[in-house]
Amino acid sequence: MQQYTFNKYFAKKSFLKIFGGEIRIFDESKNKLLFFVKQKAFKLKEDISVYADETKTKELLKIKARSVIDFSAIYDVVDVTSNEAIGSLRRKGFKSILKDSWEILDTKDQVIGSIDEDSMFKAILRRFLTNLIPQSFFITLNKNQVGVLKQTFNPFVPQFNIDFSSDNANALDRRMGIAIVILLQIIEGRQQ
Template identity: 90%
Template sequence: MQQYTFNKYFAKKSFLKIFGGEIRIFDENKSKLLFFVKQKAFKLKEDITVYSDETKTKELLKIKARSVIDFSAIYDVVDMTSNENIGSLRRKGFKSILKDSWEILDTKEQVVGSIDEDSMLKAILRRFLTNLIPQQFLITLNQKPVGVLQQTFNPFVPQFKIDFSSDVTNALDRRMGIAIVILLQIIEGRQQ
C-alpha cells in the first residue's frame, strides 16, 4: 500500500476534542493525508481503528487492547485489509512511570524491539515541571535503531515528526511503525 512506502511522516493530534481525539498522519511535507484516527471518548478498553482518510470508509489497521485498563497493557495490531496479525505493543508499566518504555512483540509474542523515551532527566522534567520540553522516542529492532519520533515544540497540539530512514534494512514493518505513532499520541499523550 502506498501509505506505507514513506520513510518520513508528520503526525498531528487535534486540540481539545471533548468527545474523542483525532489523529492525522501526513507525508513529511504535510501535503497528503495518509492515515486518520477518530478515537472514541469514554472507552475503558482501547479499540482504535486507523482509516485511510477522514471519510472513514477504508479501514487500514486495528489497534486493540487485550484487557480493560491495564498498567502494562498489550495492544494487538491487525492489518484490516488482509486480517493479518502484525504483532503487538506492550507498555512497560512500572518502567514507564518515570520514562516511557514499550516493547515490540512479533506474532509469536517474542520481544523483538523497543520504544524508549530519550532520557530519564528530560522525562522527569516533563512529568513534574513542564510539558514544554518536546519528547523524543527511539525505536529499535534487534537492538538496532530503526526510527525516531520527535515531538515538535507546540504546547497545545501534540505533533510528531517521524523518521524511519535510519531503517536501512526495512526491518520495521511500516504498519507497526504507524501503530507505534498512534499509541504514543493516545496513551502517553494522556499524561500531559
C-alpha cells in the same frame, strides 16, 4: 499500499476534542493525509481504527487492547485489509512512570524491539515541572535503531516528526511503525 512506502511522516493530534481525539498522519511535506484516527471517547478498552482518510470508508489497521484498563497493557495490531496479525506493543507499566518505555512483540508475543523516551532526566522534568520540553522516542529492533519520533515544540497540539529512514529501518514493518506513532500519541499523550 502507498501509505506505507514513506520514510518520513508528520503526525498531529487534534486540540481539545471532548468526545474522542483525532490523529492525522501526513507525508513529510504535510500536504497529503495518509492516515486518520478518530478515537472513541469513554472507552474502558482501547479499540482504535486507522483509516485512509477522514471519510472513514477504508479501514487499514486495528489496534486493540487485550484487557480493560491495564497498566502494562498489550495492544494487538492487525491489518484489516488482509486480516493479518502484524504484532503487538506492550507498555512497560512501572518503568514508564518515570520514562516511557514499550516493547515490540512479534505475532508469538516474543520481544523483538523497544520504544524508549529520550532520557530519564528530560522525562522527569516533563512529568514534574513542565510539558514544554519536546519528547523524542527511539525505536529499536534487535538492538538496531529503526526509527525516531521527535515532538515539535507546541504545548497545545501534540505533533511528531517521524523518521524511518535509518539504514536498519526496513526491518520494521511500516504498519507497526504507524501503530507505534498512534499509541504514543493516545496513551502517553494522556499524561500531558
